[in-house]
Amino acid sequence: MKVTAFVGSSRKKHTYNASEKFLKNLQSLGDIEYEIVRLSDYNLETCKGCKSCTDRGEEFCPLKDDRDKLIEKMMNSDGVIFASPNYCFQLSGLMKMFLDRLAFLFHRPRFFGKTFTSIVAQGFYGGKDIVKYLNFIGDRLGFNVVKGSVLTTLEPMTEKGQMKIDKIIDKQSKRYYETLIKKEYPTPTLFKLMIFRMSRTSAKLMLNEDYRDYTYYKEKGWFESDYYYPVKLNPFKKLIGRFFDMMATRSARSR
Ligand SMILES: Cc1cc2nc3c(=O)[nH]c(=O)nc-3n(C[C@H](O)[C@H](O)[C@H](O)COP(=O)(O)O)c2cc1C
Structure with a gap:
C-alpha cells in the first residue's frame, strides 16, 4: 500500500x-x-x-x-x-x-x-x-x-x-x-447522506449539460444512486434519503 x-x-x-x-x-x-x-x-x-x-x-x-x-x-x-x-x-x-x-x-x-x-x-x-x-x-x-x-x-x-x-x-x-x-466504504452518517442527496438533487434540477458538476454526477450515476458509492442503506436511511431529495427539490423550485 x-x-x-x-x-x-x-x-x-x-x-x-x-x-x-x-x-x-x-x-x-x-x-x-x-x-x-x-x-x-x-x-x-x-x-x-x-x-x-x-x-x-x-x-x-x-x-x-x-x-x-x-x-x-x-x-x-x-x-x-x-x-x-x-x-x-x-x-x-x-x-x-x-x-x-x-x-x-x-x-x-x-x-x-x-x-x-x-x-x-x-x-x-x-x-x-x-x-x-x-x-x-x-x-x-x-x-x-x-x-x-x-x-x-x-x-x-x-x-x-x-x-x-x-x-x-x-x-x-x-x-x-x-x-x-x-479500505472501507462506510455507510454514510445522516449528515453525509444529507450533503450527498441535497447536492445531487440540486445539481439535477438547477444545472444542465453546460455544467461539469451536472455531467460528472450523470456519468457517475449519482442522480439515481443512494450514495456516492454502492452501499446498503437501512430502511430508515432510505426513507430519510428520499426526504432530503424532497427538501432539495422544494428549495430548488422556490428559487
Ligand atoms: C509566520 C508564523 C506564524 C506562526 N503562528 C503561530 C500561531 O498562531 N500559533 C502557534 O501556536 N504557533 C505559531 N507559529 C509557530 C509554528 O507553528 C511552529 O514553529 C511550528 O513548529 C512550525 O512548523 P515547522 O517546524 O514545520 O516549520 C508560527 C510560526 C510562524 C513562522
Missing part, C-alpha cells in the same frame, strides 16, 4: 519530522511504501477565482502549475496525510494555496475508500481548530478520516516535549493503519 504525506511547511523541521516519523511507524506495522511531498518543492499558483474548474471543468483552469501532478499523487495513494504548521492560528499559506487548487474536488469528490489524517505543528495555541478544519476537508474530499493531531513544538524543544510528540504520533499512526488496511 502507498501513503503520501503532503507537507505545508517550507522548512524541514517539526511538521516534516512528525510526518516522516508517522510514515516510518506505518512501515513498521505493515507493507507500506511512502512518499513525502513538500509543497514548497512544487509550483502552486494563486487561484484567480474564475470558477472555470467548478463550472466548466478542471481542464479549463487558466493556471499552469503542478496541481494535476499533486492530485495524481493523491489518486495513486491508498492513504494521504495533510500536515501543516500553525501560522497565525490557521493553516500555512502554502497548504491553503494547495487546498484552493483542489476546490473543484469538493464539488466532485473522488477519494472514496482511501484513508486521510492531518498533523498540525504549533508553538502553543490554535491548532485544534486547524485539525478540525482539515478533518472536515478530508471528509468532503471523500476520504475515510482518522482524527488528526496537534503537536506542540515550542522551541527550544525539551526531551520530554519530544517524547510527548512521539507518543501522539505513535498512537495516531496505529489508528490510521487500522483504517488503511480495512
Whole structure:
C-alpha cells in the first residue's frame, strides 16, 4: 500500500519530522511504501477565482502549475496525510494555496475508500481548530478520516516535549493503519447522506449539460444512486434519503 504525506511547511523541521516519523511507524506495522511531498518543492499558483474548474471543468483552469501532478499523487495513494504548521492560528499559506487548487474536488469528490489524517505543528495555541478544519476537508474530499493531531513544538524543544510528540504520533499512526488496511466504504452518517442527496438533487434540477458538476454526477450515476458509492442503506436511511431529495427539490423550485 502507498501513503503520501503532503507537507505545508517550507522548512524541514517539526511538521516534516512528525510526518516522516508517522510514515516510518506505518512501515513498521505493515507493507507500506511512502512518499513525502513538500509543497514548497512544487509550483502552486494563486487561484484567480474564475470558477472555470467548478463550472466548466478542471481542464479549463487558466493556471499552469503542478496541481494535476499533486492530485495524481493523491489518486495513486491508498492513504494521504495533510500536515501543516500553525501560522497565525490557521493553516500555512502554502497548504491553503494547495487546498484552493483542489476546490473543484469538493464539488466532485473522488477519494472514496482511501484513508486521510492531518498533523498540525504549533508553538502553543490554535491548532485544534486547524485539525478540525482539515478533518472536515478530508471528509468532503471523500476520504475515510482518522482524527488528526496537534503537536506542540515550542522551541527550544525539551526531551520530554519530544517524547510527548512521539507518543501522539505513535498512537495516531496505529489508528490510521487500522483504517488503511480495512479500505472501507462506510455507510454514510445522516449528515453525509444529507450533503450527498441535497447536492445531487440540486445539481439535477438547477444545472444542465453546460455544467461539469451536472455531467460528472450523470456519468457517475449519482442522480439515481443512494450514495456516492454502492452501499446498503437501512430502511430508515432510505426513507430519510428520499426526504432530503424532497427538501432539495422544494428549495430548488422556490428559487
Ligand atoms: C509566520 C508564523 C506564524 C506562526 N503562528 C503561530 C500561531 O498562531 N500559533 C502557534 O501556536 N504557533 C505559531 N507559529 C509557530 C509554528 O507553528 C511552529 O514553529 C511550528 O513548529 C512550525 O512548523 P515547522 O517546524 O514545520 O516549520 C508560527 C510560526 C510562524 C513562522
